[in-house]
Amino acid sequence: MESSTHYWETLIRLAEQAALRNEVPISAILVHDNTIIAMGHNTVETHNDPTLHAEMLVLKEGFSKLGKHLSDCDLYVSLEPCPMCAHAIKLSQIRRLYFGAYDPKGGGVEHGPRLLHNLNRIEIFGGFYETEFNKQLQTFFSNLRKT
Amino acid sequence: MESSTHYWETLIRLAEQAALRNEVPISAILVHDNTIIAMGHNTVETHNDPTLHAEMLVLKEGFSKLGKHLSDCDLYVSLEPCPMCAHAIKLSQIRRLYFGAYDPKGGGVEHGPRLLHNLNRIEIFGGFYETEFNKQLQTFFSNLRKT
Numbered sequence: 001m002e003s004s005t006h007y008w009e010t011l012i013r014l015a016e017q018a019a020l021r022n023e024v025p026i027s028a029i030l031v032h033d034n035t036i037i038a039m040g041h042n043t044v045e046t047h048n049d050p051t052l053h054a055e056m057l058v059l060k061e062g063f064s065k066l067g068k069h070l071s072d073c074d075l076y077v078s079l080e081p082c083p084m085c086a087h088a089i090k091l092s093q094i095r096r097l098y099f100g101a102y103d104p105k106g107g108g109v110e111h112g113p114r115l116l117h118n119l120n121r122i123e124i125f126g127g128f129y130e131t132e133f134n135k136q137l138q139t140f141f142s143n144l145r146k147t
Numbered sequence: 148m149e150s151s152t153h154y155w156e157t158l159i160r161l162a163e164q165a166a167l168r169n170e171v172p173i174s175a176i177l178v179h180d181n182t183i184i185a186m187g188h189n190t191v192e193t194h195n196d197p198t199l200h201a202e203m204l205v206l207k208e209g210f211s212k213l214g215k216h217l218s219d220c221d222l223y224v225s226l227e228p229c230p231m232c233a234h235a236i237k238l239s240q241i242r243r244l245y246f247g248a249y250d251p252k253g254g255g256v257e258h259g260p261r262l263l264h265n266l267n268r269i270e271i272f273g274g275f276y277e278t279e280f281n282k283q284l285q286t287f288f289s290n291l292r293k294t
Contacts, residue, residue: 059198060198091231113230
């Protein structure tokens, strides 16, 4: 059984890898039966596809492994999901969403349209390792501005 | 140059094909320089992936052909896009969205979170061939209930 500390440390490492590849450092992990079954980061720049957010990638890997309902799965994400990912999360029927930093500007879960509110089915927990994840994002965008 | 009548007739035909494959009859077409560069329908059941909406499929084909900004493209969809697709449409930076039937329950453009409102960048036109598209959906779900 993997601990949630292990998940968050893995997310930090995955986001670091993203930044090294000039991808915005956002990462996601899909957990089933206490085991990671999919993990990844944003690959928008690599594939020139603005929909390739980390959440979409791990959900899709989950669907290919377990079918179209991931009701026994938990999703861990470094940043509050955007509205596209929030609705994909709703469609996936995952059990629990855990996310790191809040995203007041682009988030769609606790901000903006709050797409997962009033759904009894999914439990939502935010604010994990917020300082670390925010620092990764700030460093990335501050380096971008310097180049 | 293709006419918009041709696009709507193609969308009706694509949605019919979807229904024959036991997919919810929803279709999409991506147009660039007055030419269809991507078209398709919902393939959720075929691939066991609830995010494989028609809009996502044609946008992704568009990204692979033209890169991550589709600012010279117009998107035609048989039904008002859901919040996931609406936000993907926003990310794609397409120029115009034309859709058929309104979706008061599941839509995310003119209903629900209205995700594309207050964006100056994208023009939105809805209600085309509404009777036809609604009839396709009603027939599909009525047949489902009989089986």
